[in-house]
Amino acid sequence: MRARSYMFFYEEDPSPHNKILLNFAKLEFNMIQKLYQQEVGVAVRWWKKSEFATKFPYARERIAELYFWPFSMNSEPKYSSFRRITAKLVQWMTVVDDTYDVYGTIGELELFTQAIQRWDIGCIASLPECYEAIFNAMVELFDEIIELLNAVDGELNLVLQFLKKASATYIESYMVEAKWCHEGYIPTYNEYRYNVTSTLYQALTIIFIAFGGFATKQTLHWISNNIPPIFQASSVVARLTNDLASHKFEQQREHVASAVECFMKQYGFSQEEAYEFINKEINNSWKVMNEEYLKLVEDIPRPVLDCIVNLARICEFLYANCEDKVTNCALLKDHIVALLLDPVAV
Template identity: 30%
Template sequence: MLVTVKMAGIRSISIPLHSSSPEILSNFEPLPSGSPRLLSQRAFPQQRRRSWFCMSQSDRMPPITHHDPLPKPLPLHHTPVLQSQTKHLRRKTIEELQERTQKELQTSSDPVVTLKLIDTLQQLGIAYHFKEDINKLLERFSEYNSGDDLFVTALRFRLLRHNGFPTCSGIFDKFINKKGRFKETLSKDTWGLLSLYEASYLGAKGEVQLLQAMEFTKTHLMQSKPTMTAQLSEHVARSLEIPRHLRMERLEARNYIDEYSRGNNCSMALLELARLDFDMVQSLHQKELEEIFRWWKQLGLVDKLSFGRDRPMECFLWTVGIFPEPCQSRCRIELTKTIAILLVIDDIFDTYGSLNELILFTDAIKRWNLGAMEQLPDYMKICYMTLHNTTNDIAYWVLKEHGLSNIIPYLKRTWIEIIEAFLIEAKWFDRGYVPTFDEYLANGVISGGTCMALVHAFFLMGQGVMKETEAMMEPYPRCFTSSGKILRLWDDLGTSREEQERGDVASSIECLMKEKNIALEDGARKYVRQLIGSLWIELNGELVAPTGLPLSTIKASFNLSRTAQAIYQHGNDNTTSSVQHHVQSLFFSPIGFNVTLSNI
């Protein structure tokens, strides 16, 4: 049997459906789209959707699905990136450019030139090709050089810490005067200031120099902007808006390719490699989306549960943020499945289930066996069975791929905790209770989905997983909870005003205003932004004092926080357009390029 799947901005594809476990859903009758239950029987008619995987809590945002194009005004003009007749030539060109770049890395005798090259490779999104060479070079250049100027000192520090190498903030002491402040003479060194500014965002707890550096550089960069060249001013403005350390990796690659192409020191070889690589990765993402939509269509979950969100595209955007490297394809696909199911369960708690039904569902999840679902209404049975089977499928894949045989208890625990957190918020809303800020955030770390996503990511990646590291999943590692708080707070900054107008459950903004008697919302928002900054300092501590977690897992928690900022940074009115832009630029808009080396 063939079905046609229409994806946003991509051609329709015909997909064969084969017999598999999702077809058991055919035993259930679909809920009518206009079911009166949606109006008369749901317990919480205005409750907000608490899961962060929805890009906007607004009911006005059209879903991004395989049924409809992205909402206007953004047009989706998609041209298949890689035609078969040019694939071979492009692969050959990429290989030649990789060899040239690798040779440049290996033969460079100037540490400063090498550090700049590594930095450029990372910004262009192509450093993963040279990971082994880069690690060897950073290890070689990790020793402090007292003769380095501000630019090089800060660049070396940032690259080492970003890549997990030990480094001490004391290397900046020589730039501090006897009064304990950065020397004012540094204010004339714009590139040095910018380098120090970027490095300051990797500061950990107790690194006072980097906190001072952040304020010092920000002040002087803003004062100097009017006298800068247009190109430098644009570069500085982008850094002041969102520093490098906080940027979503694939979006940074897309944006920097454009910026780099306009620079005076642009290497045509690196630019061509970055363009070719980006479009190759984009083609991979399109194939991943085809598989995800095939699975989603075959599953038929939202066809049976008409109230559920149908947003696999948005879920995939999050996983691209968490897993940016091409080799993590299966991780993206499997985590997208998990998130898509979570959204529908979230909708049961927010818009459809009665309180008694939600209690029954929570109890069934705790029991975690198919017999437990007999007590549930049919629509909950569908979701329960889907979750149970998908979790088992993921565990089976992890067993085959990584040889990890006992991960079900860990995955089950994350689902039990997130469902319990959903129920707590449902009860709060039912009672009209406004929690304290600490209560809200402690529960929001779980209900937001961060810990669930990162535990799945930990096992899907499989790197460095041993009995000792498995045990670190309980309780959750600090980087998981810090990332979860960052995400929950960004979500509230981006959506709370609209939710307040609709009368939804209190967000962190409202909790703060009530608890601390803050009269103006802007005051609470400022407090939340400061707290996010403190949480990043906490998160950075994972790079300073390793806890035993694999670096890949730590990076996934960082990446999740970066993705949250990329999506929610501009608030209610711009969240939808931000998502549209990110989806378009990452998955459907190719970058123009030449496929020969004749002009390089």
């Protein structure tokens, strides 16, 4: 999107500029835009084939909006397979999010959590059909990952092992929040923070490592065994920016307490004071990310580190000014048009 702005400024610059170079830049932008359109098209077809709209009428359909996650992690054309898979995965995760937030009962969610942990559909045989559909969609997605990665050099078994572990931990964190909501419990900030699901972004990063050709034992163990500080900081930025943007809407219905409510209860803060404290937490997390990036850049591939930092950056963009651009998708319309629909005039 910035590329469009740069081209416009360059073209309007009164000083002499290279028109041939500018035309090549416009043509390249339009060619790559076609690639992005194809990637979103794959996600749309997968959504329709899985019948999410009919099986999960409570779930948000935000295909183009969710594409901003894989796109932001790395937009280079050579990582197209990664973006195609991740676009599907974030859709699946959004359905899971909405299922735990607004649809499932505690009993149903406990059985579904067990099914993911054990990788056993038999745990949910007695549940409504939608749970089986969610489970089957995940299995099909893993099968597609296996098929694609068979053609890529790397630690396939280790990738799948860590990806399943991250998925199970991700689901467990939702179960914890569902119980808090059911019991009307407002956790302390530390409880809330420890349950902040960095494993969502861990799973996305593992997929990037696998499809990007970075799947060595060293890199996979680094990202999977103990959540690195740079990853924890990125996840905190993502969670807190989301909370600032969505907590007012979410508290209008039955929903787990956000970081704002946790701060207000634990410290006796007003809402304004909680906002101020959370913004300081976000700034401190960026300091940690920058420091850790410089420490790790010699040992961990730079694209992997960029991917982790970009997850925080896209969340700051999507939830800027306390606005949830994913739920209120009209706020993202102009950006979607610029990225995916309107070519640059040559």
